[in-house]
Every structure is written in C-alpha cells, then in structure tokens.
Amino acid sequence: MTASAPTGPLPKYHQLADHCRGAIQAGSLLPGQRMPSLRALMAQHMVSLTTAMQACRLLESEGWLEARPRSGYFVRQPSVGLLAPVNDPPMQRAPDAAQYVGIHAKVSQFLSLGRLQRFKTNLSVARCAPELYPAEALQQAALRSLRHHPDQLVRAAPPQGCLEFREVLAQRALGAGMRLSAGDIQVTNGCTEALNLALRAVANTGDTIAVESPAFYGLLQTLESLGLKALEIPTSPRTGISVDAVELALRTTPGIKAVVVVPYLQNPTGSIMPNAHKQALLRLCQQQDVALIEDDTYSALVDDAVLREEPLRAIKSWDDSGHVLYCASLHKHLAPGLRLGWISGGRWKARVEMLKFAASRGNERLAQMAAASFIGSAAYDRHLRRLRTTLVTQRAQTAQAVSRYFPEGTRLTVPRGGLSLWVELPQGLSATTLFHAALAEKLVIAPGTIFTNSSRFDSNLRVNCGWPFTPEIDHAFARLGQLVGTLAKTG
C-alpha cells in the first residue's frame, strides 16, 4: 500500500514493484512461477538489496507474490480468481423504458440514511482518500495564481472558460486521440454540468435517452430533473454497453435522442468498451442521426497495464460528423474539491455554449488557472501514475477481502482501473437488505438498486477502493461478510 505523498518521483522500490507487477499482469511471469532471486533483481535493475526486498514485500502485501520459507518469492494464484466474475446480463432482452420518476427520492433515501449516522466505514462512495490527491501542489498553484493576478476575483471570467485552461485540456485530449482546439472546449462546473448541457442541447422534456444499465445514479437523477425518459440498455461488466441492444432499441423505440456511455471504467461496473464496440456504436449513432454523449470521467484511472496493450482512444477521436458530445472532469483523478469539467459539443457546440451562458455564466478563474498550471507540468503525469499504481494495490486488497470474507457463490468483477469493485451476492440475496443490516453497524454500502430504475441489480453492490486498505476497512469487510452469511442462512 502506498501512503506516501502523491507528488515527486516514485521511490525506487515502487518503480521496481511496478515493473514486476506489470510482468505478472502481462503474463510474463505466471502464477506458481518462481520470482527472480533478490540477487538477480539487484543485478538486473541495479538496485540495493533493501530496494529489492521492499519491492517484493510490497508485491506480497498486494497479494501478487507469496514468500515460501527458504525458497524465495513465488507468483501467487491471484485470490481474486477464486471468485467468478459477475455475470453478463441477458443482452437481447427487449428495451426497458423507465420514466425515472422517483429515482431521486430513491437515491436520496439511501444517501441520507448513510449520512444520518456517524458511520465507521463508508464503502458507498466512489472517491479516493484526500491524501492520494496532490493537495499541496494545487494549493501552491492557486497561491501563485492569486499572487500573479491579484485582481482576478473582481474581474468577470470569460464565458467559455480561461484560454490557458482550455489550451492545456486540448493538449491532453491528444492523449486519447482527439484533435481539439481550445475553441472546441467549453469549461463547466464538473462533469455533472457538462452532462446536463449535453442532454439539454440534444433533447427536450419528454424525449427518451438510452443509458447503460446499470448506470451512475447521478445521471439518472439528472434525467429525472430534466423530465427525460430513460431506456436502460443491457451493459456487460466487462465490455460495456451492448451495441446490438442499442441497435435494437433505436429500431423499435421511437424518439430516442441520445445514447449516453462511459467507455472507460463505467460506473458502477468498471467495464471498458473495446475499440471495435466504440466504433460500431459511433457508426450506429451517425447512421441513425442520434447524439452520442461520451462521459469520460474515469479514463485517467485506467491501469498502466491496459495502456501498455492499447493507448486510450475516446469515441470522439473517430467522430468525423460531430455526433459525439464529449464530457469530462478533473473530479475523480485530480481534485474532488474543484468543480471543473468540460464539454466538446460537436455539432451542438453553439447550443451548448448558449445553454451554459444561460445556466451559470463562465466558471471562476482561480480554479481553472491552478488546474492549468498543474496539468501543464510534469507533476501531473507523475501524480496519475502514482495514483493508478496505488489503486491497483487497493483494488487487489479489497478484492482479496471480499473473496476471503464473503460466502461461497459471491461473484466479483475487478475492473482494470478505477476505484470501485462490482460485487454480486450469492443466492440472489438483496443488497438493499444488506444495506440496512450494515447501516445498523455503522457501515455504508452502495446497493445496486440505486443504479437503475428497474428492479434489477438488487443483488449487486458497488464497493469503494479509493481509501488505503486499513485494518478498519478489513474489519468492515469481515463484518459485511458475516452479515451476508447470516442473510444467506435466514433468507
């Protein structure tokens, strides 16, 4: 577990552990195989004995290696493999239109119950511990900006966003294959406002929007607040939304105005859409002249092992017709305290800008300038690499805890990045029942039912891995596992 400060270069043992972990993930070192000896690691990587030992101990604590007495370290059968992955939903079922009337009330009830009590452990959020974010570097950037532009608080900010910030965003977008100019970018109050603008740009009250099922509850709340109907499209925990099901829906349901997808690390399942799926979905939307709203909140948290196989590609990167409205945010990977997102509205650019101006005018300057300064520096990529490495560890530790403590028949999907796991309880047990049982013990979980307006996913829960895996969290999982066991016997 890496609890070190999130800026500055990684310590050497971390770099070495990264290298070995990558080799295991890539299959160069197989489960059961003997690790190179400490002596060999020292020679190959020109590190000290201490560094080699620290690296192996770290990998051991993460569950990648096991130490066998007098034999050295061996690659471990990953214990997460003991749990079968969560099942794909039936992909060819008929489209499922929900009005989402009341989704806000349902979600609010869960959220407010979770807030009412002084909980011991909150596994329901999707957020990292504050210490995993570069607080000090951002603070310094904000202080610098305040000193260099002392009157910025009394000068109105530009409606589209600060040019310096939009330029940095345009540069970073190249990393996901998008060629955007600063003029293509509208800065927003987080991805939430970006999604609101995208939906309002392409649809009117009463229109239907195709969404993933399960989907981020915040999107469902936004749809309800805008008076939009939602059509839940089957979504695989591995490969994301079913493009065939979208096609079926577009053919059979009139008046669908947009499809909303999270191609990377979908919330709550963590699925990643293969490039072929993304391209097929884009072609479909182009042919049917339907807007494609791409929510790219999480791609900065995709594992480096995945990036080594294939670099990031946003759907927007293939969009030659302007059908994609690309939405993103700094909230999850850089600074949960900054309300900074952005949208590139494609053919709806002018309408998006109009709606933003009429909804909330331009964002404040300070946060944009601080973020631009940090993102434009080398510290940004260092922070992201470190955060991703930490999340690999925390996900592995959390997955181990689930497989250790939860009863047989529990299924588990460990995404290839991000800060959540998607769990399925055995025997169709209700996570809502578990929610209430856990709440009595001051533990908060996110039951699957808040990610849908249907009756599905009641056996699922989303589990946060954003916090360092402390004994307290280990204890919480042990207790949760007992509660599930009790439910299994009594239910």
Next chain:
Amino acid sequence: MTASAPTGPLPKYHQLADHCRGAIQAGSLLPGQRMPSLRALMAQHMVSLTTAMQACRLLESEGWLEARPRSGYFVRQPSVGLLAPVNDPPMQRAPDAAQYVGIHAKVSQFLSLGRLQRFKTNLSVARCAPELYPAEALQQAALRSLRHHPDQLVRAAPPQGCLEFREVLAQRALGAGMRLSAGDIQVTNGCTEALNLALRAVANTGDTIAVESPAFYGLLQTLESLGLKALEIPTSPRTGISVDAVELALRTTPGIKAVVVVPYLQNPTGSIMPNAHKQALLRLCQQQDVALIEDDTYSALVDDAVLREEPLRAIKSWDDSGHVLYCASLHKHLAPGLRLGWISGGRWKARVEMLKFAASRGNERLAQMAAASFIGSAAYDRHLRRLRTTLVTQRAQTAQAVSRYFPEGTRLTVPRGGLSLWVELPQGLSATTLFHAALAEKLVIAPGTIFTNSSRFDSNLRVNCGWPFTPEIDHAFARLGQLVGTLAKTG
C-alpha cells in the same frame, strides 16, 4: 470622483459631502439656495478649511453645487432635471405573451458585434470598474483560506454550500427584514443559476412566466433556454412592475406559473418598487397560488439617501406562505470574478436542492470561504458605503453628460442607486440604428430592444455608470450626442 481604494473608512471630506448631498436630496437645501459658508461648515462639522473646501469642490464636480464669484456655493438646479424622466408605459394594455424564440440570437448578435471590434468605450455593460471592488482584501481572504485549509481543493464541498458562508448570508439577510437560517439557503453559481433553479422548480417546458417589461436580457435568455413562455408586464421606470397589470394577466392568461421581479434597481430601468406594491404583489401571488421569484441582485447598491428614508425590505420578508423564491448574488456589488449567488426556495426548498445537485453539485469551497470571511468583517459595510457614494457621483456625472450632449427631447431616468441610467431618445429615434452608428466609431451601447422580445423600447438605451467618469467617457457621450443629432436630422 472617488478613485481611492475601496476599503478603509471614507475620508472626512467625503463624509461631509455625503451629509450635504443628503440634505439636498432630502430637500433641506433647495436649488438656488446659498450653501452654509466654509466657515460655518468648519464650525458645524468640526473639520478643517481644507476638508470643507474639498467637500464643496466634490459636490461642485458632481453638479450639486455651483460656485458664484465672491458669493460662495449655491445649490444648483440639477442639470439632470433639465431632461424629463422616461415616460411610464401604458399600464393597462393587454398582456403581451412572447415565446422568446430567438431572443438569444438577437442578444448574441448585439453582444458579439460589440466584442468583434476593439472598442474605445463600452457603455453597454452593467458592471463597475475593477478598482471599485475590494480586490486586495478578497485576495488576502482567499490566501488565508488556502493556508488554513491547505487540502480544500482535494476535498469535495458540501452540496448545499459551506456552512460558514450560509451563516454569514443569513445574518446579512436580516438587514432586508428576512429571517432565514443557514439551512434555508442554497449556494449557487451566481444569481443566474439561482434564477434557473427557481424557474425549473416551479415550471415545466411550455409554461408561462410573467416578467417585467423591459427585463434583464439574461432572464429572457434563460427563459428561452428552458423552453418557457414569457408574458411581458408593463413596468414603470420609477415604481417597477404594475401590480394591476399582473392581476389582469393572472385573470386572463391561463397557466402562469411564476412572476419574476427585481424590486430594487430593476435592470434596465433602475426602478424601485414601493413597499406597498411589493406587499400587494405578494398577496396576489399567494391568493392565486403563483410563485414569486424575487431577484435581489442590486439592493446593496441602493443610495444611502433612500435607505435613510426607509430601510431595505425584501418581498421575502413578508412571505408567510413560502411563495417567494429569493435569489441574490455577490456579482455586482462585491466581486464580479466570483460566481457566487444563492437562493432561498420557500416551499420549493427541497426541489431547488435536488435540482442544484443534479445540475452542478455543490459550489467550490475557496470562493465561499473568502467571501464569508470578507462579508463577516466590518470592511464589507465600509466597501459598500464607499461604492454607493462613488456611484452617486458617477451617475450624476453621466446624467450631466447626457443632458449636455444629447439633443432636446431626450428623456432620462436617473435611478436612486445602482450603476445604470435609462435613456429615451427624442422623436422615436431607433437605438438600434444608434448602436450600429456608434459601433462604427468603436463605441458600444446597450439598445433597449435586447430587454424585450416585443418591438418596444427601440428608442431606449441603458447606459453604464460603473466606470470613473474620465475625459474619454465624456468624449464618448459627446460623440454619441452628435450621432443622435445627426439621426434626428436625417431620420
């Protein structure tokens, strides 16, 4: 003209000038009357000769006094009195429903034309010069907040807004007669978002909203963006919206969901609603069960002379049924660079909070903490008094320039506070034509037509008085006056 820094106590000569100006405004000193001698002022107010002289010179520069050789200072027939006030519109005409389709395009065209060129002088905005705002004090407050809470940028902010900020707002609301708790307040991204939330809380696409005519173009854009219809209600440049006309409208037009008013310093006319009108409007809305959206953007800029007659009273202060949604902002009177507004949603409180959460989540912490710290200090009231005094001077100087340079028949309303004048050109001349003629000379004005979706107000323009009255601005008015004269001859 007061170009001094906006914090710290007012210099003595300013205080003395305030006192004398108040006496003139209250009618204790009448036009043509001799002012007390310098010696008498020194004795009465215990000030030095220099102070007494500076005060008289300031009042002379503002046009309140004239120096007559060897006779001393005399109260001047106010030159703004040379221009008749802008006429009230016919108050009993039939309600005028406009769909506002295209209002954004119309406004955008004017705004973008004004931005295209490097203008010399921009009289079209409604904003003060940056040096009239307490830039340094706010910067220091932000720096302090960053140092005391170094990790605030990486911690998610509370959805309703920071408690410290809401508490300070609730305290200040007492000054306008409102008893609110921090829990009654939802922080927003400026008054624009507050108005959006208010409208969305009470109305759905296609519903009708009664608005002042003329009205702030931003409100008209928001209505258009939300698909709401607007009903333009006759509004007096002196006393604001016609309550009789609202009553007629509610009786004859079905489905009106809300009335939106700016009781203090309405934009663009600067009208102030008498308390009796406010109470009558509230009773009407209560009887008819219609929401009353109170936009209180400007009340902090009401002249001290007015406040001496009658303290501020928000409509919300009489609201015993929760029909008023009170919206306000710091934008105009404290910090145009902060996007901080708030709303107290009355009986729609829960729905407003839901909509805010679904639209943009909570505001960032830093701006709220900096604003709370400044507003909670004595410097806030000092800043407001100074700003109001400065605006009295700048409005008087601007009004003099209009009466000096514009042809006979021009009408002018000088509001009792705020940063704009409302002008009516003679002979029904078109301010749109003037806009284009002025643009060719790199001067930008705000023609009356952007404040309505009807064909009315084309002879009006709103003139900004937020900038210190420099020779450049004087020159701009001289040139504008010539342009109007030319139009009068050729048109």
